[in-house]
Amino acid sequence: MSKPGLPQGTRDFSAAVVRKRNHIFQTIRSVFELYGFQPLETPAMENLDTLMGKYGEEGDKLIFKILNNGLDNPAKHEQAKADFEKILEGKNNKGITERALRYDLTIPFARYVAMNYGQLTMPFKRYQLQPVWRADRPQKGRYREFYQCDADVVGSNSLLNEVELAHIYASVFEQLKVPVEIRINSRKILAALAEVCGGADKMTDITVAIDKLDKIGIDKVKEELSQRGLNNQQVTIIEKYLTISGNNEEKISQLATLLGNNESGKKGLEEIQYVLTNCDISNSPNHLVTDFTLARGLNYYTGIIFEVKALGVQMGSIGGGGRYDDLTGLFGVPNVPGVGISFGVDRIYDVMEDLQVFPDTVQIGTKVLFFNLGEAESKNAFHLLQTLRKNNIAAELFHEQSKFDKQFKYAEKKNIPYAVIIGSKEMEQGTCIVKDLTKGTQEEIAQSALLSYMGV
């Protein structure tokens, strides 16, 4: 007899949690649809080749690999042992593990686009809401199975996409009642910074160090920059860059001065200006804020980048994305530009719990419980029950005749707001007693009036 448990870093979601999560998913999904994005679903398992080498050395180690079946075939034992040796050496081996679990939604999307390139309507706008798996060390807020919610456009260089994606962020978080700041920067500006301080080849080093600013502070960032081989003069320019402040206009003007005539810098600023000008969300509680310290770790970004921070709670970014070139190049289809954003559902959930902004209506499952007072009475109740259900009211008949107390407790535990009682007297008179369990009131009404009582 095995004592039941769950693998570390995984979770069961009970009804109350599923309903809240679905509220988030449904809000995101409906906004994606309003903006013309179409759903895509890819399998949980991908070929090992598809995933390996796409997430850096650290990422590769966190991929869950699936053991091939049929290894107990004696004819293949010698080969299997040799293959296993390679696993022990830290190498990958298809002889043992041909498949692995999806690590994110971006690489499967790139794989899908590459496989179906000729058939897709360009620009191709897809959204995808599916779980991913990572063998990370579990800790608070970090799980081994979690959902990603991505929207991407490929096949278009137009900045209109960036404008729309910013609108999507604003609209989703407005509907979820989560006040946020949508931070925006451009990789072109980071490239310009590297060029201006004479270290164009140090772009990655600079980006990686800047990316840690929030976590380690400016002094440690300077230290890291020195360690990465930047000289004092270069570090000074970067420090100046990192301390740019004010409102959007002020920051842009300071940055323009710092970057001077650098071509990449001018282009980057122009693009940011375009998005700010065309993304009028000033009537929304959310703001589009330039943040030149924003770097986004992943190296594939090439243009505008986004990050979303919830206001009024302690929490890392709850969304992020940006423009990339040539993601499908990894799979043999080069020169397809793209831009996308992602929502961090687990963190959004925690923020919404903190702010207590989940609507109460999310939790309503069954609306009416019919009490079970015996065979004849419950037959009468069953008839009414089916009428309610046909009119889209979720309702139940208690499964067996038992004490009122027990039936009330069931309603209470399941958060059911109304109880309907039909005893022999009511049955004769064609009436029923309706108890409003929230208010603690009750009234006797004609059975034929029940539907309208329930608002149909």
Place this chain on the structure above:
Amino acid sequence: MSKPGLPQGTRDFSAAVVRKRNHIFQTIRSVFELYGFQPLETPAMENLDTLMGKYGEEGDKLIFKILNNGLDNPAKHEQAKADFEKILEGKNNKGITERALRYDLTIPFARYVAMNYGQLTMPFKRYQLQPVWRADRPQKGRYREFYQCDADVVGSNSLLNEVELAHIYASVFEQLKVPVEIRINSRKILAALAEVCGGADKMTDITVAIDKLDKIGIDKVKEELSQRGLNNQQVTIIEKYLTISGNNEEKISQLATLLGNNESGKKGLEEIQYVLTNCDISNSPNHLVTDFTLARGLNYYTGIIFEVKALGVQMGSIGGGGRYDDLTGLFGVPNVPGVGISFGVDRIYDVMEDLQVFPDTVQIGTKVLFFNLGEAESKNAFHLLQTLRKNNIAAELFHEQSKFDKQFKYAEKKNIPYAVIIGSKEMEQGTCIVKDLTKGTQEEIAQSALLSYMGV
């Protein structure tokens, strides 16, 4: 450069397919909710212990096991090699694979109930719509990743549950416009048959053989029964049993004669009578039909069993279920009765394609495409676009200025029914040209009238 591909037996679902599948999921989910079932989600990965030994020897072999991470730690190599030897011998080994992918939704549900028994409101009614994975040989209609949709009630012996589950089948398939026959039998009747023909200990042999009737025909079933050690007299009784025919009443009466005073038989018939009497779905296009040849392979069923067959198409069962005792006993919580049903979504999808009963409305994503005629014009269009979206109409602005032809093609390929064109003249006059792409008509209207034109 890896050439992209998908693992055997897995599928990408493009927008058109996702939308159709969601229509099925959403119909099932809403009916489950109307009947008071609550959602549950469990992780894709379970501990190996939770799954192994629950699906028979053949089932065990089809479970996808996940390779432990960190096997490249040299200190553990000797142990890992020893562990791997066991895998090669066909044994399971947690040293190499602690986790495995969910094989069905029933065992994770039983595990969940056992883990949370004290906290659950009984009877506990849950539904679950999630993918499962099996290392089956892929073939037409059989995949390695597929969805299951289950509803179960545990903690209740009441036959009311069976009545409700039959109603759920009828209601879902009525809404999906799939005519079906809901077949019903009882394991108690099969037990009675075994007793009556003097082979109570042969109950499993009889069930397994009968289960193949559809596939292999009566003669082969008789052959198999003989091979399994039943004598001629026993086989004759079973043949008589299998050839019972007529409407529900006629079949019940013939069966009552055959089973005589057998206690289990009387009980089984009584229960079937109860469900037939109380499940009045005669006004539905679907029928509840007694089928005493129905056996359902899985051994854990103990009472009423169901199977759903689509009418008018060649297809195996598209749903099934039944009553079981003591499923959670596997995880240390004995004596919890339960009953449940399952929907086979992939097969339902195929049947609906065959019958062409997917509603056209399922496919509508974007409703309006605004043409892009330049910077100023598209600014005007963008304003209108956002007004439509705020009123829940999915709309897009073509991403860049380009030839009409290209923009029309985009609308056509994405199945967008309306194009709105705003050129400099229209912009001046505050009008727009609306093209109904389905009808091939067009008219010029005030921009302020667009919302009402679109039915808001």
